Structures are given as structure tokens and as C-alpha cells.
Amino acid sequence: MFEGSQLHFSGERFSVTYRLAGDERTAKERADDICIEQTVEFPADLVPQGSIREQVFGRIESFSCVDEAHYQAEISFAVEISGFELPQLLNVLFGNISIKPGIRVESIRLSQTLMAAFKGPRYGRRGLRQYAGIEHRPLLCTALKPMGLSARQLAELAYQFALGGVDLIKDDHGLANQSFCPFEERVARCADAVLRANQETGRHCIYFPNITSPADRLVKNARYARSVGAGGLVITAGLTGLDAMRSLADEDAIGLPIMSHPAFIGCFVTSEEQGISHFALYGQLMRLAGADASIYPNYGGRFSFSKPACCSIVEGTCVDMGHILPIFPAPGGGMSLERVPEMNACYGKEVIYLIGGDLHRQGPDLVRNTRRLVERVEEETKRTEGR
Amino acid sequence: MFEGSQLHFSGERFSVTYRLAGDERTAKERADDICIEQTVEFPADLVPQGSIREQVFGRIESFSCVDEAHYQAEISFAVEISGFELPQLLNVLFGNISIKPGIRVESIRLSQTLMAAFKGPRYGRRGLRQYAGIEHRPLLCTALKPMGLSARQLAELAYQFALGGVDLIKDDHGLANQSFCPFEERVARCADAVLRANQETGRHCIYFPNITSPADRLVKNARYARSVGAGGLVITAGLTGLDAMRSLADEDAIGLPIMSHPAFIGCFVTSEEQGISHFALYGQLMRLAGADASIYPNYGGRFSFSKPACCSIVEGTCVDMGHILPIFPAPGGGMSLERVPEMNACYGKEVIYLIGGDLHRQGPDLVRNTRRLVERVEEETKRTEGR
Numbered sequence: 001m002f003e004g005s006q007l008h009f010s011g012e013r014f015s016v017t018y019r020l021a022g023d024e025r026t027a028k029e030r031a032d033d034i035c036i037e038q039t040v041e042f043p044a045d046l047v048p049q050g051s052i053r054e055q056v057f058g059r060i061e062s063f064s065c066v067d068e069a070h071y072q073a074e075i076s077f078a079v080e081i082s083g084f085e086l087p088q089l090l091n092v093l094f095g096n097i098s099i100k101p102g103i104r105v106e107s108i109r110l111s112q113t114l115m116a117a118f119k120g121p122r123y124g125r126r127g128l129r130q131y132a133g134i135e136h137r138p139l140l141c142t143a144l145k146p147m148g149l150s151a152r153q154l155a156e157l158a159y160q161f162a163l164g165g166v167d168l169i170k171d172d173h174g175l176a177n178q179s180f181c182p183f184e185e186r187v188a189r190c191a192d193a194v195l196r197a198n199q200e201t202g203r204h205c206i207y208f209p210n211i212t213s214p215a216d217r218l219v220k221n222a223r224y225a226r227s228v229g230a231g232g233l234v235i236t237a238g239l240t241g242l243d244a245m246r247s248l249a250d251e252d253a254i255g256l257p258i259m260s261h262p263a264f265i266g267c268f269v270t271s272e273e274q275g276i277s278h279f280a281l282y283g284q285l286m287r288l289a290g291a292d293a294s295i296y297p298n299y300g301g302r303f304s305f306s307k308p309a310c311c312s313i314v315e316g317t318c319v320d321m322g323h324i325l326p327i328f329p330a331p332g333g334g335m336s337l338e339r340v341p342e343m344n345a346c347y348g349k350e351v352i353y354l355i356g357g358d359l360h361r362q363g364p365d366l367v368r369n370t371r372r373l374v375e376r377v378e379e380e381t382k383r384t385e386g387r
Numbered sequence: 388m389f390e391g392s393q394l395h396f397s398g399e400r401f402s403v404t405y406r407l408a409g410d411e412r413t414a415k416e417r418a419d420d421i422c423i424e425q426t427v428e429f430p431a432d433l434v435p436q437g438s439i440r441e442q443v444f445g446r447i448e449s450f451s452c453v454d455e456a457h458y459q460a461e462i463s464f465a466v467e468i469s470g471f472e473l474p475q476l477l478n479v480l481f482g483n484i485s486i487k488p489g490i491r492v493e494s495i496r497l498s499q500t501l502m503a504a505f506k507g508p509r510y511g512r513r514g515l516r517q518y519a520g521i522e523h524r525p526l527l528c529t530a531l532k533p534m535g536l537s538a539r540q541l542a543e544l545a546y547q548f549a550l551g552g553v554d555l556i557k558d559d560h561g562l563a564n565q566s567f568c569p570f571e572e573r574v575a576r577c578a579d580a581v582l583r584a585n586q587e588t589g590r591h592c593i594y595f596p597n598i599t600s601p602a603d604r605l606v607k608n609a610r611y612a613r614s615v616g617a618g619g620l621v622i623t624a625g626l627t628g629l630d631a632m633r634s635l636a637d638e639d640a641i642g643l644p645i646m647s648h649p650a651f652i653g654c655f656v657t658s659e660e661q662g663i664s665h666f667a668l669y670g671q672l673m674r675l676a677g678a679d680a681s682i683y684p685n686y687g688g689r690f691s692f693s694k695p696a697c698c699s700i701v702e703g704t705c706v707d708m709g710h711i712l713p714i715f716p717a718p719g720g721g722m723s724l725e726r727v728p729e730m731n732a733c734y735g736k737e738v739i740y741l742i743g744g745d746l747h748r749q750g751p752d753l754v755r756n757t758r759r760l761v762e763r764v765e766e767e768t769k770r771t772e773g774r
Contacts, residue, residue: 007535007567037689040533041559043744052535080566081534085601087626088563091650095560095623099653099690146427147468148394148439172428173482176475179467180394214472215602215631236482239474241628244602263478266486267662268654275654302424303486357430 007051013076014111015061016093020071021102021273027071030103031060034075037096056081072106084117086243086289094276105276107316108284115322119250123257123292124325125318125350131231131257132167133204137381138349140374141208141259141330143356144190145172151181155189157366161359162197162205164370168352169194170234171210173261183213184224191229206231208259212239219247222254232257232292238265242289249290259330259352260291270304278309283316287327293352298331300339307346314347328352337362337376344380353377394438400463401498402448403480407458408489408660414458417490418447421462424483443468459493471504473630473676481663492663494703495671502709506637510644510679511712512705512737518618518644519554520591524768525736527761528595528646528717530743531577532559538568542576544753548746549584549592551757555739556581557621558597560648570600571611578616593618595646599626606634609641619644622678625652629676636677646717646739647678657691665696670703674714680739685718687726694733701734715739724749724763731767740764 018034020027035058036044047053061074082089097103121127129135142161144154158169169190177183187209194207209230211221218240222233237245237260249258262282268275269282276285278296286294294317297303299310310331318326329347332354343353355373362369405421407414422445423431434440448461469476484490508514516522529548531541545556556577564570574596581594596617598608605627609620624632624647636645649669655662656669663672665683673681681704684690686697697718705713716734719741730740742760749756 002536002540009567033689039561040535041561041743042533043748046744046747047533052533056533056535081561083563083565085563087599087601087623088561088565090626091561091563091599091623095626095650096653098625098651099649099657099684099692101657101691146429146434146439146443148427148443149389153389174426174428174468174475174478176470176472176478178470178475180396212474212478214474215605215628215634218602236474236478238485239477239482239628239630241602241626241631243626244628244631247602262486263482264485266483267658270486270488270661271654271658274657297486302420304488305486356428357433360433361430 002048002050002052007055009055009078009080010113012079012111012113014079014082014114015074015076015109017072017074017106019066019104019106020073021069023069024065024071028063031063031073031075033100034058034097034103035060038092039077039081041096079111079114082114084114086118086246090242101274104272104274105280107277107280110321112322115324118246118288118324119290120324121287121290121292121327122249122255125328127325128257128292128328132206134167137378138347139167139328139352140377141168141170141352141354142166142359142370143170143172143354144175145356147172147174149181151186151189154181154186155193158190158207159193159197160366161370162194163201164367165201165203165374166205166370168206168208168232170208170259173210173212173234173236173263175210177213183221187225187230188228195229208232208234210234212236215240215244218244219251222248222256226254226256230256232259234259234261236261236263237286237289237291238263242285245291246289257292258290259293259295260286262296277312278305279312279316282313284319284321287317287321287324291327293328293330295330295332295354297333298335301333301335303333311346330354332356337373340376340380344384349381389435389437389439394442396442396465396467397500399466399498399500400446401466401469401501402461402463402496404459404461404493406453406491406493407460408456410456411452411458415450418450418460418462420487421445421484421490422447425479426464426468428483466498466501469501471501473505473633477629488661491659491661492667494664494667497708499709502711505633505675505711506677507711508674508677508679508714509636509642511714514712515644515679515715519593521554524765525734526554526715526739527764528555528557528739528741529553529746529757530557530559530741531562532743534559534561536568538573538576541568541573542580545577545594546580546584547753548757549581550588551754552588552590552761553592553757555593555595555619557595557646560597560599560621560623560650562597564600570608574612574617575615582616595619595621597621599623602627602631605631606638609635609643613641613643617643619646621646621648623648623650624673624676624678625650629672632678633676644679645677646680646682647673649683664699665692666699666703669700671706671708674704674708674711678714680715680717682717682719682741684720685722688720688722690720698733717741719743724760727763727767731771736768
């Protein structure tokens with residue numbers, strides 16, 4: 001069967017660092033297993049000496065102890081097996097071995113040619129700042145909710161938030177195409193409300209509707225959003241597949257900045273013993289898949305991410321990945337006015353703060369509440385820079 | 388903000404059973420949290436009495452003790468919030484709470500109207516049996532691998548397997564569109580090889596190429612596969628998004644049976660404390676999303692699924708879901724000739740056995756190896772039925 005099997009590979013490889021649970025022997029077995037399971041998926045002893053064994057098998061580049069119950073292995077793969085496509089790249093990183101316990105993707109290191117196959121985010125941090133016209137401080141984003149309001153009511157909320165001076169307004173990711181708030185009506189009304197407010201304020205608040213939808217309507221929804229004046233898109237990439245987001249980001253006829261929402265795939269990161277690290281999933285991979293901002297639950301809020309986990313996401317949004325632009329970390333959940341100094345100390349300027357519920361908690365005047373938030377963040381930024 | 392908010396919901400609800408880790412109080416808090424987090428995602432105390440609170444919030448229908456560290460809650464949601472679309476339905480089941488630890492989806496119970504929004508699998512068990520022309524025994528499927536072989540070599544393998552009498556031949560899910568084995572060439576050659584073998588044997592072996600690919604090429608690949616004579620499709624739904632599979636299954640112009648591959652989302656099921664159960668993910672959801680057969684790693688092989696977990700998948704493939712057809716469980720990984728009696732005792736007749744590596748292990752004559760497998764399974768089925 002293997003006769004005449006001659007592969008002409010370039011020798012270029014990309015690598016993945018895995019955290020492996022178990023004692024040294026177990027961890028080493030897991031590493032060996034990854035080399036086979038993620039590539040040939042075939043009994044290794046039945047593959048003769050030759051180019052499949054030499055080039056297609058994964059290769060352990062390093063193996064080291066993390067603590068007595070965890071090891072770390074960097075495993076490299078020939079770039080050719082990725083097919084230079086995101087779904088197959090994800091499949092090599094964490095396809096079959098996602099079904100095996102005790103293996104977690106810590107980080108990925110793409111090679112030159114593989115990186116060149118991806119455009120990455122269209123805007124990135126600098127592009128989104130320019131687009132929003134905010135250079136000197138964190139960007140502020142709020143969300144339209146709760147589910148159950150009509151398109152007209154949500155548009156009224158959007159209008160008030162925009163008048164108050166928030167930079168970005170996103171749909172809550174649970175707003176889909178429900179009868180009580182249909183997608184097209186909602187997006188048209190909210191986009192219009194934000195444009196009206198912008199005319200009054202002279203600012204450039206951007207509306208990001210949630211376009212997450214059935215596969216056969218995603219592109220249509222994105223185009224519709226653009227056509228009615230939406231300035232960005234929210235996508236729950238775990239639901240649509242990461243590559244669907246990549247495909248929208250690459251599409252010039254759409255051309256809008258994208259915020260990725262973290263839902264559905266949260267259980268990839270909730271265990272330290274399996275899945276994909278915060279750094280890799282909500283940092284590197286969302287970025288590679290074209291998000292300009294990666295939403296994730298902030299530490300100290302109603303979710304359980306630790307501060308180090310959040311910091312590692314920030315790192316993943318800006319770690320060197322060649323021409324793939326750095327993107328915004330967008331921590332949300334449990335943000336409040338009171339936490340602005342603490343957040344500022346943690347995140348600095350290169351961040352999008354998502355503040356939802358707390359803007360409502362300050363009282364019924366949303367314009368004033370929003371204005372206070374913007375002022376609070378501006379003050380805090382100045383105070384820090386003055387130091 | 389909530390003035391004039393009048394929702395006209397039907398009162399019909401679907402429900403999800405969650406397994407909740409922790410003592411009674413913690414588990415109850417998690418259940419309460421799901422009702423909010425999966426719907427309004429908004430501080431509950433800020434939502435006044437009225438239709439949002441009454442109709443949009445999730446509702447705990449039952450709450451009971453599983454063991455001292457686990458509870459179970461059935462939570463219902465208004466059908467309207469699903470938007471009658473798969474991505475939003477998945478988002479309600481397990482969107483934001485996927486990011487919180489200690490919550491696992493055990494099963495879903497769709498209501499009449501919600502079920503009616505989905506066509507489900509096109510073939511199902513009976514349809515696939517008729518299509519394959521095999522009524523009396525389990526279906527047998529093998530895989531084309533290892534990665535690294537050329538399209539020509541894989542086609543030769545396909546020819547031999549088909550001559551040997553296997554019912555279904557699938558691409559290994561790591562075969563994408565790599566330079567050393569391009570998608571179109573592979574699919575055309577393998578489809579042709581299987582057709583040639585069928586002409587010689589008079590049987591109807593079906594070739595299922597792996598069409599998992601970038602979002603903007605998925606439909607094109609499926610159409611291509613059909614146009615060159617492939618008889619089915621393999622999709623790694625965790626990579627493409629489950630709804631992309633649903634969309635292909637619904638498309639009359641494609642119309643081929645689909646096998647779903649379990650990769651990438653395996654970590655949903657590897658912990659009992661979080662994620663989605665085997666029953667719901669690889670049984671109910673793959674089926675709802677249009678798979679005619681759900682591939683999963685068999686117990687006792689190189690993966691870690693337990694026998695009860697595998698049996699629960701089988702249950703999920705055939706539990707009553709209205710008009711959504713029962714589909715085939717397709718256990719693979721570590722299957723061998725020796726295990727046929729054991730497998731037969733466990734799975735009975737309504738199963739597709741995936742046997743890959745073991746057919747190679749029996750020696751170089753793949754036609755003979757395949758023939759022996761088919762005979763072995765036929766004997767075993769007869770023996771059992773004769774009892």
C-alpha cells in the first residue's frame with residue numbers, strides 16, 4: 001500500500017504546546033499518542049519506514065515537567081497537513097484528542113507560510129480605534145438587552161446609550177431572529193437610532209448587531225446589517241464554527257469589524273485538565289479567525305475566570321503572530337463604575353470594556369448613566385497617565 | 388424601558404435537563420442562574436413583574452438529588468426564544484453557561500412546534516439501510532487512511548475494500564484538501580473506484596468523502612462530491628458548526644446521507660461535571676442537526692468512552708423525537724474481528740461498525756480481510772437470531 005509513497009514536503013512545521021495530565025510516563029504516552037492520533041490515525045507499527053512516518057507523524061520537539069502531575073510537550077506538524085485551511089488546522093490542533101482526557105492545548109505557534117494563509121482580523125486594535133475615533137482611552141461598549149424587548153424598545157435603548165457617548169453598542173448574543181424582535185427590524189431600527197444619535201452628538205458610536213444565525217443565512221445577515229448602516233458584527237463563533245467568522249472577516253463586500261462572543265465553547269476552558277487554554281482559544285484562535293475584539297467574561301464578575309486567565313487572554317490577543325493584527329480583549333460581565341480603577345490597573349488602555357447591567361442599575365436615565373461611565377473612564381485614564 | 392412590553396407567547400415550552408455539581412444550595416443557585424443567564428442575561432432584580440419575567444425567564448420544572456454532590460434540574464424555556472433556529476436553540480441550551488463550571492446538559496426535550504422547525508436526518512436508519520441494500524445485519528464501514536497516501540493510493544484501498552464487500556467507505560476525517568491529496572482528485576478517484584468495484588460485485592458499497600472544509604466551500608464540496616458519484620458525506624460538525632451540517636442535510640440538491648464525525652468537541656463530554664452528555668451531544672443533537680449516522684469512539688478501544696456512555700449515545704440516536712428519524716450509532720476506534728461477538732451483544736443489529744486499522748492488521752490482502760469481516764458479522768448475526 002505504501003509503495004511509491006513519496007511526499008515532497010517543504011520541511012516547514014508549525015507547533016502546538018500541550019499540557020498533559022499524569023505522571024511522566026502517562027504524559028509521555030499522551031504526547032506520543034497525539035503525534036499519531038492527530039495525523040495518520042493509524043496503527044503506528046503498520047506504517048513502514050518512509051516519508052509518511054518521517055513527515056506526516058507529529059514530532060515531539062520538547063517535553064518537560066510542569067509539576068508532579070502535569071507535563072508539557074511541544075509537538076510539531078508539517079504545515080502541509082493543515083491544508084492551509086482553518087478547519088483542518090483546528091482538527092490537527094485538537095480534533096480526535098479532544099475526545100481523550102488529560103490533554104489541553106496551551107498555545108500554538110504558526111510558521112511563516114501557514115500564517116500567510118490567513119488574513120486575520122481586518123481592523124485589529126489600531127483599525128478599530130481609528131474607525132471609532134477614540135485614540136486616548138479604553139473603548140466602551142454596552143449591550144442591548146434584555147431579551148423580550150421589541151425592536152423599537154431596543155432601538156430606544158441604543159439611542160440613549162449613543163447619546164450618552166458610549167463608543168460601541170452590541171446586541172446581546174441571545175437576540176437572534178425571534179418573532180417578538182425580528183432580526184431585520186431590530187438591526188434596521190437600532191442602526192438608525194445610533195445614526196440619529198451620532199448626528200446629534202457629532203460622535204461616531206458604532207452598532208454591532210448579532211448576526212449569528214443558520215449557516216445558510218449568515219452572509220445574507222451580514223450584508224443586510226451593513227446595508228442598513230450597522231458598523232460592526234457580533235458572532236458567536238462557537239455556534240457558527242470559527243471558520244464562518246473567518247470567512248465573513250475576509251469578505252471585502254462586508255468589510256465590517258467583528259466582535260466574537262465566547263458562548264457555547266466555554267467548557268473548552270473551564271477545566272485545567274483538558275480543552276484549550278484561555279490564551280489559545282479566546283486569544284490566538286479568535287484572532288486567527290478574524291475577530292477584531294474577543295469578548296470574554298471578566299474576572300470578579302458573575303463568571304469564574306481568574307485574573308491570570310483574563311491576563312492570558314489579553315496576551316493571546318497581542319502575542320506576536322506575524323502579520324495577524326493584535327485585537328482588543330473585551331472583558332464583560334459584572335463590570336461596574338466602581339471597578340473602573342481596578343480594571344484600568346489590570347488592562348491599561350488597550351481594551352474594550354463591556355458594561356451592560358450596571359448602566360441600568362444606576363437609575364432610569366441611561367443617557368446620564370452612560371455619560372458618567374465615559375467620564376469616569378476618561379478621568380481614570382488621565383489620572384493614570386499623569387502619574 | 389419595560390413599558391408597553393407585552394409578549395404574546397404561545398405558552399409552549401421546551402425543556403433541558405441539567406446535571407448540577409455541588410451541594411443542594413449551590414446546585415439550586417446554578418439552576419436559578421441558568422434561568423437568567425440563558426435568556427435575559429440581565430440582573431433579575433431590575434426586571435419588573437410582567438411578561439418578560441413570566442415568559443422569557445427560564446423556569447425550573449423539577450429539581451432533584453442525584454447523589455450528595457450532584458443535583459438535576461429540568462428547566463423549561465418558551466419555544467419563541469429559540470427563534471426556531473438551531474444556533475439559537477443551542478445557545479439557549481448551553482450558551483453562556485458553557486463558561487460556568489459544574490453544569491452539564493443531560494438531555495433535551497423539544498416540544499411539538501419546535502420539533503416541526505427541523506427536518507432532521509434525511510435517511511435515518513431505515514433510509515440508509517434501504518439505500519445500502521442491507522436489511523439483515525449491522526452495516527460495516529471502513530476508513531481510507533493513513534494521511535500521506537496519494538489520491539490514487541486511497542482509491543486503490545477503496546477499490547479493495549469495496550471488492551471485499553464492505554457496505555460503506557469513509558474518508559478519514561483528517562483528509563481535507565492537502566496538496567499531497569487534493570479534495571477533488573481524491574473524491575473523484577475514490578468514488579470511481581467504488582463504482583468499478585460495485586460493477587464487479589453487484590453490491591452497492593457507498594463512498595462517504597470528508598467534505599469538512601472552510602465555510603465558503605462546504606456546499607460547493609458537497610455538490611462536487613455528489614456530481615462525481617459519492618454516495619454520502621462525512622462532516623466534522625464540531626468544526627463546521629452543527630448548523631452547517633443541518634443546512635446540507637436539508638438541501639434537496641445535495642440529498643446524500645451524512646455521517647457526523649465527533650472530533651474537536653470531544654471535551655464537551657469528557658468530564659461528568661460540565662459540558663453536554665454523550666446522550667445529548669452525539670445522540671440527540673447530531674440527529675437533530677441532520678446526521679444519519681453519528682460516529683463516536685467505541686468503548687474498549689483507544690479512546691476512553693465507557694460502555695454505559697456508548698449505550699447512552701445509542702439511546703440518544705433512537706429516543707422518541709417525533710418525526711425526527713432514528714439514526715445509526717457508528718462506534719469506531721479499536722474495533723476488531725475478535726470483538727464482533729461482544730459488540731453484537733452490546734449493539735444488536737441497528738449499528739454501523741467502523742473498522743479501520745484492524746482490517747490492515749490482518750495482512751496485506753485487504754479484499755480477503757474485508758470479506759472475512761463481513762462473513763464474521765453475518766455469522767454472528769445469524770447465530771444470535773437463531774437463538
